[in-house]
Amino acid sequence: MNMQLIHPYEGLFNRLSGILGIIPTLPDRLSDEDIEGLARLLPAEMSKTLKAVLEPGMREASLAFFKAVGTWAEKAAHAKENGKKVVLMPFNFAPEIIYMFEKAVPIITEGITTLSTAALDKQGDKYWDFALSMGLPDTLCSASAIEIGSLLTGIDFQPDLILSAAPGSCDDNSKIHEFTANYLGLPQIMLEKPADTSRRAQELYLTYFKAMLREMEEFLGEELDEDRMREVIEKANRAHELYDELWEYRKMVPSPVPNIFNLYIYGTKYTVWGQNEGITVMQKLIDTCKRRVETGDYPAPKEIARTYWAYLFYYYDFMEFFNWLEKRGIAIVGDLPSTWFTKRIDTTSKESMTRDLASNSFDYFMTRQIGGSSVLLNWCDDIIWACRELSANALIYCGHHSCKQTWSVFSALRSEFMKRTKIPTLLLQGDMWIKRMTPMSSLHQQINEFINNVVARPRSSRK
Amino acid sequence: MEDIKTLAEEIQNQYVKKWRDEGGKVLGFSCVATPVEIIEAAGILPYRIKAMGSPEKELADAYMSRFNCAFCRSCLQLGLDGTYDFLDGLIETNGCDHLRGMFENWELVRKPDFFHYLRVPHFVRDDSLAAYEEELGLLRGAIAESFAVTIDDEALNAAIATSQDIMGMLRSMNGLRERGEPAVTGTEALAVVALSGSMPAEAFKALLEEFLKERSDAKVGEFRARLMLGGAATDELYFVEEIESLGGMVVADALCYGSRALWRLQDSGGGPLHQLAEGYLHNLTCPRMFKHYEQRRDFILETAKRAEVDGAVLIHNKFCDLHAVDNVALRADLESEGVPVLLLEKDYGAKADMGRIKTRVQAFLERIGR
Numbered sequence: 001m002n003m004q005l006i007h008p009y010e011g012l013f014n015r016l017s018g019i020l021g022i023i024p025t026l027p028d029r030l031s032d033e034d035i036e037g038l039a040r041l042l043p044a045e046m047s048k049t050l051k052a053v054l055e056p057g058m059r060e061a062s063l064a065f066f067k068a069v070g071t072w073a074e075k076a077a078h079a080k081e082n083g084k085k086v087v088l089m090p091f092n093f094a095p096e097i098i099y100m101f102e103k104a105v106p107i108i109t110e111g112i113t114t115l116s117t118a119a120l121d122k123q124g125d126k127y128w129d130f131a132l133s134m135g136l137p138d139t140l141c142s143a144s145a146i147e148i149g150s151l152l153t154g155i156d157f158q159p160d161l162i163l164s165a166a167p168g169s170c171d172d173n174s175k176i177h178e179f180t181a182n183y184l185g186l187p188q189i190m191l192e193k194p195a196d197t198s199r200r201a202q203e204l205y206l207t208y209f210k211a212m213l214r215e216m217e218e219f220l221g222e223e224l225d226e227d228r229m230r231e232v233i234e235k236a237n238r239a240h241e242l243y244d245e246l247w248e249y250r251k252m253v254p255s256p257v258p259n260i261f262n263l264y265i266y267g268t269k270y271t272v273w274g275q276n277e278g279i280t281v282m283q284k285l286i287d288t289c290k291r292r293v294e295t296g297d298y299p300a301p302k303e304i305a306r307t308y309w310a311y312l313f314y315y316y317d318f319m320e321f322f323n324w325l326e327k328r329g330i331a332i333v334g335d336l337p338s339t340w341f342t343k344r345i346d347t348t349s350k351e352s353m354t355r356d357l358a359s360n361s362f363d364y365f366m367t368r369q370i371g372g373s374s375v376l377l378n379w380c381d382d383i384i385w386a387c388r389e390l391s392a393n394a395l396i397y398c399g400h401h402s403c404k405q406t407w408s409v410f411s412a413l414r415s416e417f418m419k420r421t422k423i424p425t426l427l428l429q430g431d432m433w434i435k436r437m438t439p440m441s442s443l444h445q446q447i448n449e450f451i452n453n454v455v456a457r458p459r460s461s462r463k
Numbered sequence: 464m465e466d467i468k469t470l471a472e473e474i475q476n477q478y479v480k481k482w483r484d485e486g487g488k489v490l491g492f493s494c495v496a497t498p499v500e501i502i503e504a505a506g507i508l509p510y511r512i513k514a515m516g517s518p519e520k521e522l523a524d525a526y527m528s529r530f531n532c533a534f535c536r537s538c539l540q541l542g543l544d545g546t547y548d549f550l551d552g553l554i555e556t557n558g559c560d561h562l563r564g565m566f567e568n569w570e571l572v573r574k575p576d577f578f579h580y581l582r583v584p585h586f587v588r589d590d591s592l593a594a595y596e597e598e599l600g601l602l603r604g605a606i607a608e609s610f611a612v613t614i615d616d617e618a619l620n621a622a623i624a625t626s627q628d629i630m631g632m633l634r635s636m637n638g639l640r641e642r643g644e645p646a647v648t649g650t651e652a653l654a655v656v657a658l659s660g661s662m663p664a665e666a667f668k669a670l671l672e673e674f675l676k677e678r679s680d681a682k683v684g685e686f687r688a689r690l691m692l693g694g695a696a697t698d699e700l701y702f703v704e705e706i707e708s709l710g711g712m713v714v715a716d717a718l719c720y721g722s723r724a725l726w727r728l729q730d731s732g733g734g735p736l737h738q739l740a741e742g743y744l745h746n747l748t749c750p751r752m753f754k755h756y757e758q759r760r761d762f763i764l765e766t767a768k769r770a771e772v773d774g775a776v777l778i779h780n781k782f783c784d785l786h787a788v789d790n791v792a793l794r795a796d797l798e799s800e801g802v803p804v805l806l807l808e809k810d811y812g813a814k815a816d817m818g819r820i821k822t823r824v825q826a827f828l829e830r831i832g833r
Contacts, residue, residue: 135806137787167585167753171560175788178753182792190753192585195557207590373580376567404782407528408564412571
């Protein structure tokens with residue numbers, strides 16, 4: 001039955017890696033004419049994405065990012081012929097941990113979905129539909145269910161292992177990955193986050209983390225090599241230093257950091273962290289920001305709002321969405337996945353590296369906030385810190401129906417956040433990866449009203 | 464039986480009132496992973512928070528969203544509107560994402576005198592068992608300190624014995640349900656189990672003894688099919704009653720507020736906290752557990768076969784993805800073993816939705832030739 005619905009070449013990852021695989025072959029510099037020519041070869045939606053990301057002000061950084069993820073996709077697509085195993089994992093886990101193993105390469109469920117939403121004609125809708133046709137609920141997270149839907153057809157590119165660190169911080173994510181592993185007969189390794197932030201919880205997490213590494217070693221038939229660990233981690237550390245440098249640019253007013261860079265930051269983190277490509281992309285992002293500071297280049301006459309996004313933003317029209325905001329003077333100074341509480345890893349010994357990796361994993365995006373002692377307080381404290389650091393003057397939550405944990409406390413969070421910061425908050429509702437849920441025009445309208453009437457308008461002039 | 468059903472549907476029944484009138488303390492919990500024995504051993508009444516199909520949610524909706532399970536919102540509503548003011552404290556568990564939100568909001572708004580977060584691991588492994596045992600020790604310490612009581616091993620062992628007695632009696636009741644000619648309906652059984660979490664153990668034992676005696680030779684009326692009901696938090700007696708009114712006798716269940724946790728304590732050595740940790744974690748037949756699917760599947764299959772059911776109805780409350788996803792896998796496994804399955808999504812406490820539900824059940828009964 002699956003064969004009648006979807007052919008192998010129509011699998012999500014197969015399609016994505018096919019397209020992304022072309023990008024590394026492009027030159028580092030593309031002219032406007034080159035881009036126009038490329039755009040004509042592509043279906044309308046893909047062409048729109050291409051033009052948006054390759055706008056002159058950020059062309060080099062965008063190319064570096066897409067070349068990096070192209071290399072990442074290529075490595076996974078050809079892993080088996082190179083004697084490596086492909087590890088599929090949700091986004092809240094560090095890929096450098098996989099790169100530490102000689103015989104493994106990581107692919108990220110939500111990364112595939114998000115990139116496909118940007119790069120593929122008709123996006124991921126049919127894979128979502130396939131998942132639902134199996135009886136899976138429409139209240140699942142589309143970020144995972146789109147890629148999982150493709151996997152469940154049984155004819156897309158198949159990973160060798162599913163590794164999930166979501167138990168404890170997201171039921172939806174954990175359950176759908178467990179279901180998929182069972183359904184496809186794939187081995188699975190799961191790492192639990194104790195719902196706690198104490199020292200005791202950190203020690204327990206370290207125990208679980210070490211058990212996870214042992215399971216990986218057993219699965220791959222490869223003992224972690226200290227030198228290789230160090231080599232990968234030093235690259236991750238270098239990229240982390242560049243992240244810190246970029247953070248300083250993100251504090252500037254007006255922001256010299258293009259909105260889309262928030263996505264590039266964690267897109268890089270989730271795919272090529274610990275690889276040379278990760279360092280290259282981060283450096284290119286900084287170069288762009290530096291140039292914008294020097295030239296005073298800003299896409300709007302004035303920065304009228306500095307928005308911090310409490311969780312994620314909308315990806316289904318994301319390339320245009322970012323630019324749409326920017327051209328109205330609405331900066332995205334940060335969002336939760338691009339706000340890190342991780343640290344530089346001590347490479348002194350295997351034990352020190354393992355401890356710090358576990359510590360960073362404990363503090364990974366979503367794991368730290370949603371897997372904390374209190375979803376409300378842990379999340380709220382982190383957002384407040386970030387908003388103050390980045391001088392945000394507006395908070396936006398783009399509620400996805402699937403985020404049961406965040407939805408369950410957002411009302412209280414909004415009250416607490418506004419009481420403590422006096423920063424206005426907008427609650428939106430929509431699916432970030434599926435356009436048919438909430439039209440972009442509706443989101444534009446709500447954001448416009450909020451920014452123009454609440455954020456940008458002086459309090460004294462309001463009636 | 465009418466008494467038991469009425470008692471089960473009352474949030475604060477006469478036994479709880481009497482307990483409180485005599486100066487007794489009451490601690491509320493929700494998740495079946497909470498060892499009531501520790502609370503009992505402290506001389507405190509453990510009360511399993513329920514909503515019994517209450518449709519009201521307007522106060523809760525100011526805190527949780529409509530993307531959250533209506534069962535949790537109904538319970539929160541009862542917490543916010545004062546219905547649960549007789550509780551002297553709350554024990555939160557990380558049962559699921561919705562439940563965590565329910566407890567966080569409840570604590571934030573009502574600020575109970577005692578609030579403890581019992582963290583239950585999601586895996587059954589040696590390291591997580593040790594962590595859970597440590598958690599139980601923390602719970603024991605917190606209760607002892609806050610209520611100025613001593614919870615020694617002797618008291619714990621006595622509470623464990625009582626609890627095991629009750630579980631054994633409830634299993635006997637299920638034996639009466641599962642007979643070729645059932646002596647207890649599914650509605651009655653659900654009421655009995657619901658009541659077991661909301662009255663003092665000894666008084667409940669006496670009531671249950673009487674009930675079992677009364678029903679030992681009874682027979683329920685005519686019915687069309689023997690059904691098993693499995694799935695998410697379901698304490699709406701009317702829901703089971705309506706299914707049974709169609710001729711689908713619920714002779715077995717694997718419900719969170721039903722028979723899912725009537726386990727036998729195995730002597731695994733160690734002290735009482737170790738035994739409780741082993742017993743609760745091993746028998747947590749809930750999709751919130753990971754890499755434990757086979758245990759859940761086997762439990763449900765065994766139940767279905769033992770009760771010789773004609774079909775199984777697997778339900779989940781809207782937005783409960785843990786059960787919704789698990790039910791898809793269970794359907795495949797049950798059907799491959801020859802047990803027809805109906806998957807049903809319900810909105811908790813929504814009686815207006817029963818027309819649709821009944822149509823689906825009627826169609827299912829026809830599908831299985833009954």
